[in-house]
Amino acid sequence: MHPGEILWAAVIGFAVFGTVGYGLSIYNGLVALKNNIARSWANIDVLLKQRHDELPKLVSTCEGYMQHERAIFDKLSEARGALAAARNIPERAEAEGMLSRALGNFFAVAESYPDLKANASFLQLQSRISEIENQIADRREFYNDTVTTFNTRIQQMPDAIVAGWLTLQPAELFKADESDRQDVEIQFAKAG
Amino acid sequence: MHASTMPLYASAALVAGVVFFARGFRTMRTRRLIANTPTARIRSMAMGLVEIRGTVQPRSHVTAPFSGHDCAYWQVDISSRSRRGWTVIHRNQSGQPFFVQDDTGVAMVYPHDAACTIAFGVEEQYEGLALPACYADYMNAHASALGQLARVGMLRFRERVLEGGETVFVLGTATPRAQERVIGDGDLMLATGTDGAVVSQRQTLDQETVAVVRRGENESTFIISQESQKSLMMDLGFQSFFQLLCGPALTLFGLAWWLTAWSSGRMPWSR
Numbered sequence: 001m002h003p004g005e006i007l008w009a010a011v012i013g014f015a016v017f018g019t020v021g022y023g024l025s026i027y028n029g030l031v032a033l034k035n036n037i038a039r040s041w042a043n044i045d046v047l048l049k050q051r052h053d054e055l056p057k058l059v060s061t062c063e064g065y066m067q068h069e070r071a072i073f074d075k076l077s078e079a080r081g082a083l084a085a086a087r088n089i090p091e092r093a094e095a096e097g098m099l100s101r102a103l104g105n106f107f108a109v110a111e112s113y114p115d116l117k118a119n120a121s122f123l124q125l126q127s128r129i130s131e132i133e134n135q136i137a138d139r140r141e142f143y144n145d146t147v148t149t150f151n152t153r154i155q156q157m158p159d160a161i162v163a164g165w166l167t168l169q170p171a172e173l174f175k176a177d178e179s180d181r182q183d184v185e186i187q188f189a190k191a192g
Numbered sequence: 193m194h195a196s197t198m199p200l201y202a203s204a205a206l207v208a209g210v211v212f213f214a215r216g217f218r219t220m221r222t223r224r225l226i227a228n229t230p231t232a233r234i235r236s237m238a239m240g241l242v243e244i245r246g247t248v249q250p251r252s253h254v255t256a257p258f259s260g261h262d263c264a265y266w267q268v269d270i271s272s273r274s275r276r277g278w279t280v281i282h283r284n285q286s287g288q289p290f291f292v293q294d295d296t297g298v299a300m301v302y303p304h305d306a307a308c309t310i311a312f313g314v315e316e317q318y319e320g321l322a323l324p325a326c327y328a329d330y331m332n333a334h335a336s337a338l339g340q341l342a343r344v345g346m347l348r349f350r351e352r353v354l355e356g357g358e359t360v361f362v363l364g365t366a367t368p369r370a371q372e373r374v375i376g377d378g379d380l381m382l383a384t385g386t387d388g389a390v391v392s393q394r395q396t397l398d399q400e401t402v403a404v405v406r407r408g409e410n411e412s413t414f415i416i417s418q419e420s421q422k423s424l425m426m427d428l429g430f431q432s433f434f435q436l437l438c439g440p441a442l443t444l445f446g447l448a449w450w451l452t453a454w455s456s457g458r459m460p461w462s463r
Contacts, residue, residue: 006447007444007447007448010443010444010447011440014440014443014444017213018213018436018440021217022220025221028221032224032225032228033228036228036229039240043238046238047236134236134296135236138235138236138296141233142230142236145231
């Protein structure tokens with residue numbers, strides 16, 4: 001083999017390695033991003049489960065004090081049921097918003113029961129649920145950041161070419177329900 | 193460049209180019225990893241690979257070896273000057289963990305094995321035999337036999353320091369924090385009534401810590417940087433571009449030299 005040919009072979013070798021390597025790095029990056037979305041979603045689920053587990057304790061602590069607030073308990077139970085039945089992201093987002101509103105209402109009504117407000121286990125549960133709510137909000141934001149990065153990447157060149165081969169579709173954002181944007185209306189039960 | 197050293201340079205270029213090329217892909221992967229990982233809030237960060245940004249708070253009393261500054265983390269290197277430039281003969285870093293706090297929570301960072309991009313706070317050069325006490329003491333206590341030998345020539349001392357209150361970017365693996373009670377120098381200081389406010393602040397941070405960030409077993413990327421994410425990504429982008437471009441160029445140069453020598457029958461061993 002002529003030295004010039006060897007040199008050209010090396011140039012072509014580097015060009016092929018470089019192109020294949022770059023393509024693979026885009027492919028791996030997109031796969032990693034897709035898995036990150038699934039992971040971020042699963043991380044929200046972990047917190048939803050934790051909140052779900054705290055609710056029966058909250059209900060059993062408050063039932064004795066708030067006997068006249070059947071509607072509030074029903075709303076909470078209905079929201080829990082909707083969350084358990086939700087199968088996709090929009091349904092999940094809607095049910096999650098419904099439960100957050102029901103909880104907000106619940107704690108607002110609980111304010112008018114001084115005995116309940118003095119109960120240590122209620123206070124502990126309230127603080128624990130508020131903490132989980134904040135963490136859920138953070139993780140929703142994190143999930144949306146991950147989805148936005150993925151959606152942007154699969155539409156930008158040169159990633160769009162690899163995304164096209166892989167038939168990757170834009171992922172859905174976790175959007176707030178329309179009623180989450182409205183003011184919360186609190187209704188107290190009439191005494192007697 | 194002397195003709196007799198050319199085979200050496202050509203061989204070095206041949207190998208180094210391939211290494212550079214491979215490193216270019218690695219740098220590109222790190223850049224992608226940073227771009228793909230959104231910054232998490234500390235209170236809600238999930239276990240696994242995380243990216244956080246916050247203020248550094250020391251966990252224990254750490255003093256930088258050269259400058260004597262109180263800090264959260266330090267990294268030093270000592271180099272000796274040769275004909276080809278500076279050669280690092282000793283590297284060291286503090287292993288003590290420190291806190292990173294954002295407006296939602298506190299994480300503990302174990303800096304061991306992290307790739308740190310921190311600006312040099314100290315950079316001084318001295319003749320090895322006339323070293324100031326702080327460097328001479330450090331050399332006697334830490335530097336290897338090779339380091340001691342190098343004291344006859346010119347030495348360069350560099351120190352990077354991360355002080356409390358500075359903002360850092362951390363990309364590493366979050367693991368749950370082990371529930372343990374650590375008795376440190378803080379407890380002794382508290383017991384003697386010395387520096388109580390600082391100690392109690394550190395103990396509060398210790399209790400509020402939600403997770404530990406360190407180098408992961410599966411994902412080895414672990415970066416601690418004073419730079420913002422944007423500027424870090426820009427640096428890594430330039431670095432990978434340079435490595436991917438210069439790597440092949442170096443290898444081709446080495447290959448071309450050897451091929452020319454071979455085709456003209458002027459191989460070094462045939463003289």
